[in-house]
Amino acid sequence: MDEINSRVKTTYTYTERDVAVYALGVGACGRYAIDTDELKYVYHENGQQFIKVLPTFSTLFSLGSVPQGKDLPGFRFDPRLLLHGQQHIEVFKPLPSNATIHNKVSLAGLHDKGKAAVLEIEIRSYEEGSGELLSLNRLSAFLRGAGGFSDPSQPFTYRNYPANQLSAIRVPESPPYAVFEDCTQPSQACVCTALLYRLSGDYNPLHSDPMFAEVAGFPGPILHGLCTLGFAVRAIIKRICRGDPDMIKTISGRFLLHVYPGETLVTEMWLQDLRVIYRLKAKDRNLAVLSGFVHLHGLAASL
Ligand SMILES: CCCCCCC[C@@H](O)CC(=O)SCCNC(=O)CCNC(=O)[C@H](O)C(C)(C)COP(=O)(O)OP(=O)(O)OC[C@H]1O[C@@H](n2cnc3c(N)ncnc32)[C@H](O)[C@@H]1OP(=O)(O)O
Numbered sequence: 086m087d088e089i090n091s092r093v094k095t096t097y098t099y100t101e102r103d104v105a106v107y108a109l110g111v112g113a114c115g116r117y118a119i120d121t122d123e124l125k126y127v128y129h130e131n132g133q134q135f136i137k138v139l140p141t142f143s144t145l146f147s148l149g150s151v152p153q154g155k156d157l158p159g160f161r162f163d164p165r166l167l168l169h170g171q172q173h174i175e176v177f178k179p180l181p182s183n184a185t186i187h188n189k190v191s192l193a194g195l196h197d198k199g200k201a202a203v204l205e206i207e208i209r210s211y212e213e214g215s216g217e218l219l220s221l222n223r224l225s226a227f228l229r230g231a232g233g234f235s236d237p238s239q240p241f242t243y244r245n246y247p248a249n250q251l252s253a254i255r256v257p258e259s260p261p262y263a264v265f266e267d268c269t270q271p272s273q274a275c276v277c278t279a280l281l282y283r284l285s286g287d288y289n290p291l292h293s294d295p296m297f298a299e300v301a302g303f304p305g306p307i308l309h310g311l312c313t314l315g316f317a318v319r320a321i322i323k324r325i326c327r328g329d330p331d332m333i334k335t336i337s338g339r340f341l342l343h344v345y346p347g348e349t350l351v352t353e354m355w356l357q358d359l360r361v362i363y364r365l366k367a368k369d370r371n372l373a374v375l376s377g378f379v380h381l382h383g384l385a386a387s388l
Contacts, residue, residue, distance in 0.1 A: 093190040097146045097210075100183045101129040101136050103285065108139055110282035111315025112267050122328050123319075129182065138180035139322075140333040141315045143220035144172065147208040148286040150190045160195075162202065162231035165291075165301050168343075169310035170203060170227035174336040176220050185213040193223055197240040202231040207246065229302075254339070254376060256364045261353035265320035266368070269308060270347045279346040282312040292346075307343040313350065313375050314338050317365050320352035321379055325361055331382070338377030342367070350374070359384050 108114070108126035129136040187210070194205030208222045223246065235241035269278040279292040287309050290297035298306045318336055326332040344350070349368040354361050361384070365375040 093150065095147075095150050095188045095190060096185065097148065097188065098185040099145070103145075104136055104138050104142060104182055105129070106281075107142050107145060107285045107315075110278065110285050111139065111141065111312055111319060112269065112278070113139070113319060122323070126330075136182045137330055138182055139315065139319065139330055140174065140176045140180065140220075140336065141311070141318045142180055143174060143176060143210060144222055144311045144314070145285055146186045146188055146210040146220065147190070147206075147222050147224065150188055150206060150208050157192075157204075160202075160231075160234075162204075162228040165297065166229040166231075168227045168229065169224070169340055171205075171223075171225035171339045172311065172314055172337070173223040174220065175222075176333055176335070177218050179331045180219060181212065184219075186210045186219065187213060191245070193246050194225075194242075194244040196242045196244075197232050197235045199232045199237065199240065200229070202228045202234070204228055205244070254362065254378060256353075256362060256373075256376060257355045257357060259355065262356050263324035263354040265324050265352045265354075266349060267316055267320065267352070268347075268349045269312075269316065269344065277346045278312065279306055279308050282309050282315075287311065303343060305345065308346050308348075310340045310375075313340070313344050313365065316350050317352050317363055317375060317377075318379070321354060321361055321363060324352075324354060325356075325384075326381065332384075334380040334382050336377070336379050338363075338375050340375055342372055342374045344374050356384070 105127040113123040113126045114120050125137040126139060189209045191207050193207035196203040204226045206224050209218060210220045211217065212219050283292055291301050292306050292309050295305055317338065318333065322328060322330050322333065344367055351366045351368050353364050361379045361381065363377060363379065364373050366372060367374050
């Protein structure tokens with residue numbers, strides 16, 4: 086384990102253009118007409134000096150940090166069967182509109198679930214120049230077919246961070262405090278969200294290639310998990326944070342089911358213990374696809 090820890094370092098450079106392409110990829114700015122509240126995520130010309138950056142943009146910093154087989158000696162998995170399982174994000178200051186980021190990547194966990202292995206990677210992202218820690222991202226990959234490598238009576242489990250309660254999260258039975266509905270198909274019907282989102286850098290063919298998707302066990306390409314998470318967090322910013330993305334402190338989510346590009350997503354939100362609990366449903370299938378919670382700066386003040 087120690088061999089991968091603190092060994093991998095990656096760099097990511099972005100500009101306002103990347104910030105805008107990402108925001109469009111997670112559905113910002115409306116389906117039919119321009120949503121002026123969200124122009125701040127894409128518009129940086131004509132004297133608009135600052136462009137606001139969605140906190141989930143920090144998930145892109147870790148592109149290129151997902152370990153390949155060679156990085157994990159003795160551990161084998163088929164990348165075609167990888168599904169994004171969970172994501173945890175901590176944002177320490179508003180993200181700059183352009184920057185070069187230096188990442189420190191470490192192995193945060195590995196668990197034998199029998200039919201699958203769950204691999205967790207932690208990425209700490211520092212801004213070049215100031216050296217400040219901007220964000221922490223912890224990704225869990227659900228590696229179908231890669232489990233069963235340890236004694237089933239005592240399955241191997243390793244965790245290098247305090248356990249959070251994500252798998253135990255219970256969505257309240259009461260009606261949600263707020264609901265937001267959004268279609269993953271932008272107004273130009275020829276643009277597929279998955280194809281737009283991949284331009285932000287996740288070129289996994291699971292999201293674009295029908296034959297690859299079939300091998301992975303799906304009838305067609307599915308949406309990037311982090312694109313779905315972007316839709317959820319935008320909804321929370323709109324409905325709870327009054328449009329202010331800088332209120333987001335931490336985000337945790339578990340991907341429960343795949344989403345097909347073009348589906349309508351309904352985000353339900355509850356306020357509980359100074360956090361927002363959220364659940365996303367694929368509207369037509371009436372199935373939950375993502376759930377988790379978000380901590381905010383100044384939640385009480387925003388209500
Ligand atoms: C390093 C990170 C790299 C990330 C890079 C990402 C690259 C991207 O391009 C890839 C993607 O975006 S893929 C698309 C997004 N993800 C998905 O669509 C997955 C949706 N989820 C599922 O299908 C199922 O929940 C499924 C299949 C995940 C699990 O369902 P089941 O097989 O029914 O599992 P279940 O029997 O309920 O549980 C078995 C044990 O596994 C734990 N578990 C369940 N869901 C999990 C999840 N989502 N994440 C992590 N762990 C999970 C359960 O707790 C259980 O463990 P235990 O028995 O110890 O409780």
